[in-house]
Each structure stands twice: as structure tokens, then as C-alpha cells.
Amino acid sequence: MRTFLSYLNRGSLAIALLVVMARASFASVDDAQSFALQAAEPYVKEGFQVREDYWGGDLGSGEKKAVRQQLFKGNEYWFWMGTEVERARISVHIYDSDGKLAEQSDGWEKGHFAAAHIIPKSTGSYFIIVAVEESPEERTHWALVYGFR
């Protein structure tokens, strides 16, 4: 009986480990997108229309990626970034086509969420720079959504 119980315990431990591993391996850009949308939620109440389309991928610690986006003068935009890796630190910033910082000062970073705000001074292409600043994972999924009003 005792052997059986210990077998059962080991079995449950193995199952628990498997579940954790499966969770880690099945975590995806879609999970990151859910977090990005979570960050966007409060802004919807302020009249921002959040686009269904989004960018996503994975980055190593300290890696950056640029996203090119057409923005229109007259609109106001927020870009929200998220990752499912809770202990990761991520950032997002907005630059104009000359590489000059173009964002408002009220952007924020909070753990696995980050956001940047812009009221474009001119219509044209802008670069949204996303980065995984720190992460316990080798590769960290990220997703970026945006909204406008």
C-alpha cells in the first residue's frame, strides 16, 4: 500500500511537471496578445478603437524589433505591448521616420506590460520600437496592439 502511495505521489509529481512544461511550451504569441489587449482595456472606455490586427513574435533578453506604421495627423494613438512571461521587463517607444523620439511623456512600463502614446505632428511613417529588456526565459513572446481616436 505504502509503495503504491509513493508511486502515486511520484506519478502526480510527474503529471504536475508535465503540465507545467506543457504550459510553458504551448505559451504563444496569442497569450502575449491577450496581455497586450488587457493593457488596452481601460483606454477603450476613453474612446480608443483597438485594432484587431496585431504584431507579435519572440525576442531574447536585450533584443529589439522595429515595427513600421502609418499614422495620421489629427488622430491620437496608443500602442500597448504585452508578454505572458510575468517576470519579464519589456518596453515600447515611438520614433518618427528620421529616428527622432516622437512619443508623449505619459507612456509607461509595468512588469510584463508597456505602453507608448503619440499625437502625430505629421502624417507619415513612424517606427515603434519594442524590446525585451530582461527576461528569465531564453525567448520571450511579445505582442503589440494599437488603438486610435
Added chain:
Amino acid sequence: MFSFTKFLKLGAIALLALSWCAQAARPPAPQRIDIKQLSKKVEDVVVPLPNEVFGALNKLGSVNWKEYVRSSKGSNFTERPRIALLLGTVIADGFIAVQAEDAPAVKEIGQRVQTLARGIGVERSITQHAKAITEAADKRNWENVRQELDRTQNSVQQAMNEVHDEKLSQLVSLGGWLRGTQVLTAVVTKHFSDQGAELLHQPDLLVYFQTRLQAMPEFNLDIVREIQTALGQVKPLIDVGIARISPEAVKKINEITTRLDYGIVTRE
């Protein structure tokens, strides 16, 4: 004692505020970056929805959107690239009908989108959105209609991407962009302003579409070739750097996009 308690309370509040700031504040970003260094790490643009530019246009003055509503059934096509282009155009028509707050047109467009989606085998992905569009239009809930139109386009494109029809998905975006640009130029031609014309400053988007079309030699259709040539004509008119886009350029782009729109919606 009272002041000590008050002091303690204030201290606790300050500490909480500080810890929030420490969490939410962020290290300063560099004031300038070298974009060229990032060239290999640049993701593709997300093509803006027509209502993104319509919203900016609205802020410049009132627009009589009813003038631009189109809800006619139009032609039926069997060629998938033609259906994809038309689908993008019809979704853009949906956004125009929302701007005009024209519920019957929105509902008709919802039906039309469903028929076109059936034509390219992605109807299942949008059935619930088409239903939601009708319901929201009945309630005149324009915000929901806008959101459902965005979801419709996204679901159609995702369904296409899943079966490796990415090129058709790009044609949906192109159809929407052309119709949006046609209406934008029509509005700006009517009441010209530099700010209105500036909304056409989209050179990277144009290059994006040109590159995509070049990678579609298998879509050997007159309309696809026509669009390719036309984008080449539009590019110098909008890629003007810091100069202003002239009223003549806006008019010319309107003529080009009107011709293309006619080619997309009619069978000839």
C-alpha cells in the same frame, strides 16, 4: 500624537505612490535612433483601416458621408483575386456607411460581405460577425458596427492566411485602401486644405502594396496589372517629402483611384 498619526498616514500614501511610480515610470528612451541599423528587424506595416483616415478627416471639418455611401450589390466574380479585392472594397464601404450612420446600407453591406466570403471559401469565419453587424446596425450602435467590420476583415484574412492564401489576404487590404483613398481624395478635392491633403502622405504603404503585387505574378488579371501601374503613377504625387501635396495631385489621385474602383466593382 494626532500629527504623528497624520504624518504616518501621509508617509504611507507617499510610499505607495512612490512604489507605483517605480513600477510604472520608465527609464528614458534615447532621443534619437539610427533607423538604418534596424532595417533587418523591421516588421511589416499593419494596413490602416479606412475609418482611421476617415476619423482624421472628420476632425478637419464636417463631411457629408451620405454622398459616398454605396450599397449596390455589384458584380459577381469567380476569380478569387477579384473577389478578394472586391471584399476589401465592400468592407471599406461598410466603414463609409457607418460614418454616414446609414443602417440599411450597413446591413446590406454585411450581407454582401458574407456572399463574397462564401465565394472564396471563408464564409464560416465571418458568419457571427455578419450577424453582429446587422444587430448593431439595428440598434444604431455605430461603435460596435465599426468593431465588427474590423473583426470581419481580420477573420477573413486570418482564415486566408491559415490556408496559405496570404496573397489574397493582401488583396483584401489593398481593395480597402484603394476605396478609402478614393473617398479621401474626393472629400479633399471638394474642400481642399493642406491638412486634408497631408493625410495622403503614405509613401511606405504604397511601397508595401507595390512589393506585394510584384510577388503575385500568378494573378494574371487585367485589374491587378492596372493597379500595379496606377500605384507607380500615384507614388510621385504623394512621396513629396516635406513639401505640400497640391490640389492637382489630390485630384489626379482621385481620378486614378476612381478608375481602379470602377475596375474592381464592375465586370468588364
